[in-house]
Each structure stands twice: as structure tokens, then as C-alpha cells.
Amino acid sequence: MTEPHSAGDPTPTVLLDVVDLHAGYGLTEVLRGINLRVAEGEFSVVIGPNGHGKSTLLRAISGLVAPRSGSIRFAGSRIDTMRTETIVGQGLIHIPQGDMLFPDMTVSENLALGAFVKSAQKNRAAKLERVYDIFPRLAERATQRARTLSGGERRMLAIGRGLMGDARMLMIDEPSLGLAPVLVEEVYRQIARIAAEGMTVLLVEEDFSRVRDVADHVTLVENGSVVLSGSVDYVLSHPAIAATYLGIDT
Incomplete structure (x- = not known):
């Protein structure tokens, strides 16, 4: 089920459009x-729930998993046949689970690598300044190797590296994974700030309570299919679904 569009509302500009996407690994369709x-x-x-296709969805969008059928458009262009580095060059940045940092490089070196595509190399100093403004702790640890950082700092570095890539849209996979609650709150405050400053964000999360107050749109996925899609209020207006998938008694 998808929330119907109100005739009185302006039609939003669609940046990412995924249509009838099928993908998986080997003989397994996810x-x-x-x-x-x-x-x-x-x-x-x-x-x-875990294991139901959320991460595979992001991997398919970013070109790490080849779609079997369907289409993916970003900013009006088909990207489902593009290489991952070409997709990154379009401004679609994927921040995966586990951060995927270069552990023996410093914070500043990891951030510099986020601007590896040609288009992102312009104004790199200004981008770095912005990252350090959003994540002051990274500025304090600019010369430290990534492997010496705490879990929360590594998550900040992964997001900061994504911002260095001249992003039009960030796809962030479970930023709360493995973090202590106080660090989860801090990371989410920073993500909310990035979104409030105008960045388009597609975020995967298991715990609805962490995104309830910041999400504009929620899509519930189970067994590789969309169960419900719409605003937070629309999702919560379906008590049975909210109780089953979100653990919320409305």
C-alpha cells in the first residue's frame, strides 16, 4: 500500500525512482x-526486519548488485546499467554497514578519498570545512589513523567521507548498528542536521523509534517486498501494521 497523493499538494520532484526492482544473489531472489x-x-x-532485503536494496541502487529486472532512475537518468563509480559521479553516495574505512589511513586521508571522482574535487577545501563543522570530533582527530577511532567516530567519518563526494543524495545503511545509545543519538542528530540543510537522505533502519520524529517518508519492507509506504502519520494510521512491523500499539 502506498499513500495516495493529495490533488491539492504540489507534486514533488522525484530524485530517485525505483520501479519493480528484482535482485538477489546466485539462485536466491531477495x-x-x-x-x-x-x-x-x-x-x-x-x-x-533484518535479512529481508533492505541492504540489498541499497546495494542494487548503487550498482553493487546487478538488478535482474526493473528500472532505477536517478535525477531522470537510468542508472541500473551503470558501473558503481559512474553512479557515484552522478552524486548518489552509498554509506554501507560497517563503515568500510581505510584503517591505516588518517581521518583527513579517508575524507580526501571521498572526493575521488573528478566532479567532487572542486571546492574540496570548502567541503572538508563543512564536514569538520558538522563533525567537530573529526577535526580534532584529523591526523589519527581510522583504526584508533571509537565506533561512533568511525560512523561519523564514514558519513563525512560521503559528504566529500559532491553528494546530491546520501544512502545510509543502519547508522545505529553496534553503537551505544548515547552515540546513536549523537549520530542521528548530525544526520538530521545534514537533512535539514537540504541533503536528500535514504536511510535504512530497523528501529522505527530512531526515525519517527525526523522521517518525511517511511517504506516498510518484508521478504523483499513493500508492505506499506507513506508519511509517518499514514503508516501509523494502520494500527495492525504499526503493531506488527514497528512494535507500536496505536
Whole structure:
């Protein structure tokens, strides 16, 4: 089920448009006809149980998993046949689970690598200044090797590296994974700030309580299919679904 668009509301500009996407690994199909739209400037969240296709969805969008059928458009262009580095060059940046940092490089070196595509090398100093403004702790640890950072600092570094890539949209996979609650709150405050400053965000999360107050749009995924998609209020207006998938008694 998808929330109907009100005739009185202006039609949003769609930045990411995923249509009937099927994808998987080997003989296993993980995504079974996923439809997902993310409007420009929107904070969109994909919620669902572990192992039901949320991470595979991001990997397919970013070109790490080849779609079996369906289409993916970003800023109006088909990207489902593009190489990952070409997709990054379009401004679609994927921040995966586990951060994927270069542990023996310093914080500043990891950030510099975020601007590896030609388009991102312009104004690199200004981008770095912005990252340090959002994550002051990274500025304090600029010369430290990534492997010496705490879990929360590594998560900040991964997000900061994504911002260095001249991003039009960030896809962030479970930023709360493995972090202590106080660090989760800090990381989410910073993500909310990035979104409030105009960045389009597609975020995967398992715990709805962490995104309830910041999400513009929520998509519930189970067994590789969309169960429900719409605003937070629309999702919560379905008591049975909210109780089953979000653990909320409405």
C-alpha cells in the first residue's frame, strides 16, 4: 500500500525512482518487485526486519548488485546499467554497514578519498570545512589513523567521507548498528542536521523509534517486498501494521 497523493499538494520532484526492482544473489531472489520513490530534499527511511532485503536494496541502487529486472532512475537518468563509480559521479553516495574505512589511513586521508571522482574535487577545501563543522570530533582527530577511532567516530567519518563526494543524495545503511545509545543519538542528530540543510537522505533502519520524529517518508519492507509506504502519520494510521512491523500499539 502506498499513500495516495493529495490533488491539492504540489507534486514533488522525484530524485530517485525505483520501479519493480528484482535482485538477489546466485539462485536466491531477495528483492521481489520493489517500488520506491524519493523526492528531492526528502528524508526517506526504509524499515523492516533484518535479512529481508533492505541492504540489498541499497546495494542494487548503487550498482553493487546487478538488478535482474526493473528500472532505477536517478535525477531522470537510468542508472541500473551503470558501473558503481559512474553512479557515484552522478552524486548518489552509498554509506554501507560497517563503515568500510581505510584503517591505516588518517581521518583527513579517508575524507580526501571521498572526493575521488573528478566532479567532487572542486571546492574540496570548502567541503572538508563543512564536514569538520558538522563533525567537530573529526577535526580534532584529523591526523589519527581510522583504526584508533571509537565506533561512533568511525560512523561519523564514514558519513563525512560521503559528504566529500559532491553528494546530491546520501544512502545510509543502519547508522545505529553496534553503537551505544548515547552515540546513536549523537549520530542521528548530525544526520538530521545534514537533512535539514537540504541533503536528500535514504536511510535504512530497523528501529522505527530512531526515525519517527525526523522521517518525511517511511517504506516498510518484508521478504523483499513493500508492505506499506507513506508519511509517518499514514503508516501509523494502520494500527495492525504499526503493531506488527514497528512494535507500536496505536
